[in-house]
Amino acid sequence: MTRPAAGTGAGAAHPFVLGQLVRDLGGVVGADSVSTDATALAEQSADWSWMSQFLRYRDLPLPVADVVVRPQSTEHVEGIVRIASEYRVPVVPRGGGSGTQGGTFALYGGIAIDLTRMNRIVEVDESSLTVTVQAGIDGSVLEKELNGVGLTLPHYPGSHHFGATIGGSLAARGSGVVSTKYGKAEQLALQVEAVVPPGRRISTLPVPNHAAGPDLLQTLIGSEGTLGIITEATMRLEPLPEGRRFLSFQFATVPAGLETARLIMTRRIVPAAMRLYDEADSAKLTSMLSLDMAGVLLIVVLDGHESSMTLEEERVRAVCALNDGVDLGAGPAQAWWDGKYEPFAKHNAPAPPVVFGTTDTCARFAALPGLYEAKKRTIEEGFAEYGARYTAHFSHWYPWGGMIYDRFYVDDAPDDPDEALALHDRLWDAAVATSLSHGGVINEHHGVGLKLGRFMRPQYGSAFDVMLAVKNAWDPDGIMNPGKLGFGAPRSGR
Ligand SMILES: Cc1cc2nc3c(=O)[nH]c(=O)nc-3n(C[C@H](O)[C@H](O)[C@H](O)COP(=O)(O)OP(=O)(O)OC[C@H]3O[C@@H](n4cnc5c(N)ncnc54)[C@H](O)[C@@H]3O)c2cc1C
Numbered sequence: 003m004t005r006p007a008a009g010t011g012a013g014a015a016h017p018f019v020l021g022q023l024v025r026d027l028g029g030v031v032g033a034d035s036v037s038t039d040a041t042a043l044a045e046q047s048a049d050w051s052w053m054s055q056f057l058r059y060r061d062l063p064l065p066v067a068d069v070v071v072r073p074q075s076t077e078h079v080e081g082i083v084r085i086a087s088e089y090r091v092p093v094v095p096r097g098g099g100s101g102t103q104g105g106t107f108a109l110y111g112g113i114a115i116d117l118t119r120m121n122r123i124v125e126v127d128e129s130s131l132t133v134t135v136q137a138g139i140d141g142s143v144l145e146k147e148l149n150g151v152g153l154t155l156p157h158y159p160g161s162h163h164f165g166a167t168i169g170g171s172l173a174a175r176g177s178g179v180v181s182t183k184y185g186k187a188e189q190l191a192l193q194v195e196a197v198v199p200p201g202r203r204i205s206t207l208p209v210p211n212h213a214a215g216p217d218l219l220q221t222l223i224g225s226e227g228t229l230g231i232i233t234e235a236t237m238r239l240e241p242l243p244e245g246r247r248f249l250s251f252q253f254a255t256v257p258a259g260l261e262t263a264r265l266i267m268t269r270r271i272v273p274a275a276m277r278l279y280d281e282a283d284s285a286k287l288t289s290m291l292s293l294d295m296a297g298v299l300l301i302v303v304l305d306g307h308e309s310s311m312t313l314e315e316e317r318v319r320a321v322c323a324l325n326d327g328v329d330l331g332a333g334p335a336q337a338w339w340d341g342k343y344e345p346f347a348k349h350n351a352p353a354p355p356v357v358f359g360t361t362d363t364c365a366r367f368a369a370l371p372g373l374y375e376a377k378k379r380t381i382e383e384g385f386a387e388y389g390a391r392y393t394a395h396f397s398h399w400y401p402w403g404g405m406i407y408d409r410f411y412v413d414d415a416p417d418d419p420d421e422a423l424a425l426h427d428r429l430w431d432a433a434v435a436t437s438l439s440h441g442g443v444i445n446e447h448h449g450v451g452l453k454l455g456r457f458m459r460p461q462y463g464s465a466f467d468v469m470l471a472v473k474n475a476w477d478p479d480g481i482m483n484p485g486k487l488g489f490g491a492p493r494s495g496r
Contacts, residue, residue: 020068023089027071027113030081035072035119046070046094046114049101050164051453052359052426059354060419067094067108072116076195076203076233079115083231084201086113090479092492095227097138098165101174102360103451105226109485110492115231117169123147124234131239132192137169137232144168153239156184159447160346169232174449175224179342180274182399183305186447188223190238196222198230199477208236221472226449227483229476243305246274247315248335251327253298256280257371260396262300262325264367267399271317275303276399277338280374283393290350291337300327301335357412357426361433362446366403369441370396374406380436381410385429388412398446405446408433430454450487458488 020038027036037043043066048054057064068091073079086093092112099106108114117138124134126148133155135144141155142162148154157178159166166176171187172194184190195205206219222229253259259278266276277300279287284299302318304311322329344350352358365373374394381392394408410429415422434444434457444450444457459466466488473489474480480492 019089023085023091023113024069026085026089027069027082030085031071031073031078035074037070037072038068040066042070043067043108043114046096046099046116047106047108049099049104049106050161051102051104051451052354052357053104053423053453054107056354056357056415056419056422056426062419065107065109066111067092067114068111070114070116072119074119076120076197079120079197079231079233080201080203082113082115082201083197083199086481087200087479090481090492092481092484093227093231094483095169095173095231097167097170097173098140098161100159100161100164100166101170101451102448103174103445103453105174105449105451105483105486107452107485109452112481117167117231118165120169120233126151126153126239128153131241132236133239134234134236135168136234137172137194138167141166141168141171148239149242152242154242155190155237156180156240157187157190157237158342160343163343164346168235168237172223172232172235173226174451175447176449177398177405177447179397180303180305182276183272183274184240186398188220191219191223191235192238193236194219194222194232195234196230196232199479199482203233204230224449226451226486228473228487228489229482243274244307245305245311246339247304247311248332248339249302249304249315249318249322250295250330250332250334251300251302251322252295252330253278253300253325253327256298256374258325258327259298259300260367260371260374262322262327263396263399263404264370265321265324266302266318267401267404268367269317269321270401271314271321273302273314273318273399274305275301275339275397277301277395277397279395280378280393282391283395286393287338287345287395288334290344291334291341293334293337295330295334299330299334301338303335303339352409352411355415355422357415357422357429358409359426359430359433360407360409360448361430361437362405362407362448363437363442363444364398364400364403364405364446365437365441365443370404370406373437373440373442374408376436376440377406377408377433380432381429384432385410385412388425389414390429406442407446435460452486455486455488
């Protein structure tokens with residue numbers, strides 16, 4: 003059946019079509035799980051991006067959907083996507099709304115899907131150490147349940163207490179604070195179930211390590227709702243560690259700290275967490291946690307068995323000594339671990355009218371020192387007239403490199419909202435161009451959303467056309483979270 007197209011590429015649906023759409027959706031999820039209330043629509047669109055925060059701060063409208071639905075099962079999501087395909091209206095999924103890239107903005111109207119009622123633990127397999135969950139489960143709620151049986155899903159993003167869901171973490175390729183040892187969300191996933199247009203349920207293979215063709219799992223992961231709605235996921239678990247050790251060192255310069263981190267990783271010592279703060283970020287952290295130190299701070303957290311930690315600690319100390327690291331004892335690292343969500347607490351997190359952005363990127367060891375220096379210069383010198391500040395820490399490491407979690411801040415945003423938004427975009431343009439020209443990528447763990455969509459083509463070059471061809475074949479009407487990942491608007495007509 004083909005219904006009248008509603009909202010495709012043009013914004014809100016016509017009231018006549020909207021009425022039909024609401025009734026049809028109610029037939030799938032129940033009338034009380036469908037709403038067109040303006041407040042509900044605005045809540046569904048909002049996330050933690052600067053754009054979203056700024057629009058709300060200035061009392062300006064967010065781009066909202068026409069209707070919000072609250073499914074409880076995969077069958078419900080199948081029905082919703084089938085109806086969206088029939089009407090050719092956009093579908094915008096939302097987990098906890100803790101994203102920072104404008105991924106939940108309903109730029110072309112349509113149906114917002116609130117996934118937070120899909121929050122069941124389907125199965126804990128204590129023999130294989132895996133858990134299967136509905137995608138809308140809040141990661142911190144799941145973690146409490148797992149800890150109760152001595153297990154953990156080692157994915158603790160800074161947004162752990164902002165409602166971040168397992169589906170959202172997979173959709174945006176998230177990283178938790180212990181990703182260096184345990185992997186990013188995409189490495190913790192064994193299998194996902196998703197609903198794709200025109201309302202079809204698909205599952206990836208039961209295990210991720212196979213030689214059975216291209217990787218469907220990793221194609222759905224990171225697709226941010228542009229290919230389908232992740233409805234269920236099976237994730238790897240770990241036993242809760244027997245213990246943790248905390249080490250802290252001070253270095254004279256960022257390059258000395260980076261060289262230390264490089265040696266730790268290339269000698270294949272694998273800390274649970276390792277964080278190197280430049281002077282500006284150290285100052286912020288030490289004042290937040292009331293620590294008594296200054297300069298470049300390196301925090302190392304080891305976990306596991308006592309015997310292996312003893313060996314790892316010895317090896318970390320030896321590498322730090324090679325680069326004249328000054329031992330600060332366990333204190334700063336322990337304080338960071340205990341207060342690891344503190345930098346995101348309301349009284350510490352930046353907020354409008356400050357213009358800010360986390361321009362995290364990732365590169366090989368050889369590129370990291372130059373990338374850091376270049377990004378610092380780009381912000382501080384390129385935007386000196388605005389008094390722009392730059393802070394950075396390095397917090398997720400790989401056998402071949404690491405990520406820079408860096409931020410720009412401009413304390414006095416222009417009064418005119420258009421100018422403020424334009425300045426925000428110019429800062430991003432400059433930061434991302436520097437990342438790309440120095441061996442980095444547009445983003446390490448916050449995803450792309452609306453904010454970074456315009457950088458996808460410059461980043462991928464001709465490979466972006468191949469990605470676009472996959473998207474167009476998968477979602478011929480372009481109804482899946484349109485306007486994100488640089489994939490453009492919905493298309494009218496098949
Ligand atoms: C204070 C703070 C700290 C943060 N720290 C971290 C951090 O340490 N590590 C990190 O990785 N991120 C971090 N983030 C970013 C954010 O929390 C993550 O991107 C998180 O994974 C988003 O999950 P969510 O459920 O809130 O997704 P949402 O914000 O609801 O959605 C994010 C994107 O994914 C899509 N989506 C959501 N659910 C699904 C689904 N089931 N299927 C398909 N698409 C879906 C949405 O359409 C949107 O495009 C932080 C954010 C804040 C505000």
